[in-house]
Amino acid sequence: MGAGPGAHQGRGHPRRQCFRYDNGKPHNDARQEQGDAMRFTVIGGTGLIGAQVVGKLAADGHNAVAASRSTGVDVLTGQGLEQALSGADVVINLTNSPTFDAASVEFFTASTNTLTAACRTAGVSHHVLLSIVGVDRLPQLDYYRAKTAQEDILAAGPTPYSIVRATQFFEFVDTILSWTTDDGTVRLPTTRLQPIAAADVADAIATTATGIPWQGTRDIAGPDLFPLDELGRITLAAHPDGRTVVTDDRAGMFAAIAGDVLTAGREAILAPTHYADWIQRL
Numbered sequence: 016m017g018a019g020p021g022a023h024q025g026r027g028h029p030r031r032q033c034f035r036y037d038n039g040k041p042h043n044d045a046r047q048e049q050g051d052a053m054r055f056t057v058i059g060g061t062g063l064i065g066a067q068v069v070g071k072l073a074a075d076g077h078n079a080v081a082a083s084r085s086t087g088v089d090v091l092t093g094q095g096l097e098q099a100l101s102g103a104d105v106v107i108n109l110t111n112s113p114t115f116d117a118a119s120v121e122f123f124t125a126s127t128n129t130l131t132a133a134c135r136t137a138g139v140s141h142h143v144l145l146s147i148v149g150v151d152r153l154p155q156l157d158y159y160r161a162k163t164a165q166e167d168i169l170a171a172g173p174t175p176y177s178i179v180r181a182t183q184f185f186e187f188v189d190t191i192l193s194w195t196t197d198d199g200t201v202r203l204p205t206t207r208l209q210p211i212a213a214a215d216v217a218d219a220i221a222t223t224a225t226g227i228p229w230q231g232t233r234d235i236a237g238p239d240l241f242p243l244d245e246l247g248r249i250t251l252a253a254h255p256d257g258r259t260v261v262t263d264d265r266a267g268m269f270a271a272i273a274g275d276v277l278t279a280g281r282e283a284i285l286a287p288t289h290y291a292d293w294i295q296r297l
C-alpha cells in the first residue's frame with residue numbers, strides 16, 4: 016500500500032536501499048536470497064517490537080537472538096554485549112528508556128555510545144535503529160531530544176546503518192489516554208497523529224535489517240490520520256470503560272506539539288493496518 020519511491024533523508028546522509036509494503040506484505044528490493052540465513056542480534060529483543068522482530072526473522076529462517084537485561088545483556092554497562100554480538104551480521108537496537116524525562120537523554124546517549132563501540136569491535140555490517148517520526152523537530156521534549164541524540168551517535172559511527180522512524184504505535188494509545196485521565200474524563204488535544212500497528216513496525220524493521228544499509232532515515236506510518244481527541248473517542252467507543260473524552264488543547268505531552276510534526280510526510284511508507292480494524296479485533 017502507498018509506499019512512496021523516495022526516502023526521507025536524515026541530515027544529509029545519502030539514500031541507499033529501501034523497502035515497501037506490497038499488498039500488505041513487506042518487500043525489500045535488496046532482500047537476501049532465500050536460504051541465505053543471516054545472524055541478527057536484537058537488542059531489546061524481549062520488548063513489544065523486539066519480540067515480534069525476533070519471531071519474524073526466525074520464521075524466515077534466520078538466526079535471531081534476543082538480547083536484553085533479562086537475557087544477561089545490559090547496553091548501559093556493556094555486560095554480556097561482546098558475547099551477544101559475537102558472529103552477528105546485523106544488530107537491531109529496539110531498547111527503550113525506563114522514563115520519558117531528562118534521564119532518557121542519559122539512557123539513550125550512554126547506551127548508544129556503548130553499543131556502537133561494541134558493534135565496531137565485533138565487525139557488525141549493519142546497525143538498524145527504531146526512532147520516531149518528527150523526532151528532530153521537538154527539542155523541547157526530553158524524550159525526543161534523547162532519541163535525536165541516539166540517531167546522531169549512530170550516524171556518526173563507523174558501522175553502516177539504517178534508521179526507521181515510526182509514528183506512535185496503536186498499542187501506545189492506551190498509555191497516552193492514561194496520562195490525562197481524571198476519574199471518568201480523559202482530556203486530549205487535537206494534535207494530529209498517524210498511528211501504526213506494532214506488528215507493521217516489526218515487519219518494517221525485519222525487512223530493513225535483511226537489506227542493504229540506507230545510511231539515512233525513512234519514515235513509516237499508519238494509513239490514517241486522527242486528531243488525538245478523536246482517536247481517544249474511537250478507542251473508548253470500541254471498548255467502553257465509563258470514561259469520556261473532553262477536548263483540551265493544553266492536556267498532556269502531545270499538547271505541546273503544533274501542526275503536523277508527528278505525522279509522516281508524502282514520501283513515507285504507509286503500513287496496511289487500519290486502527291479501526293485493529294481496535295475491533297482486540
Ligand SMILES: NC(=O)c1ccc[n+]([C@@H]2O[C@H](COP(=O)([O-])OP(=O)(O)OC[C@H]3O[C@@H](n4cnc5c(N)ncnc54)[C@H](OP(=O)(O)O)[C@@H]3O)[C@@H](O)[C@H]2O)c1
Binds near residue numbers: 063083084086109
Ligand atoms: N511507543 C511508540 O509509539 C514508539 C513510536 C516510535 C518509536 N518508538 C521506539 O521504539 C523503541 C522500542 O519500543 P518498545 O515499545 O518496543 O519498547 P519496550 O517494549 O519497552 O521494550 C524495551 C526493550 O529494551 C530492553 N532494555 C531496556 N533497558 C535495557 C538495557 N539497559 N540493556 C538492554 N536492554 C534493555 C527491555 O528488556 P529488559 O527490561 O529485559 O532489559 C526490552 O526488551 C523505543 O526506542 C521507542 O523510542 C516507540
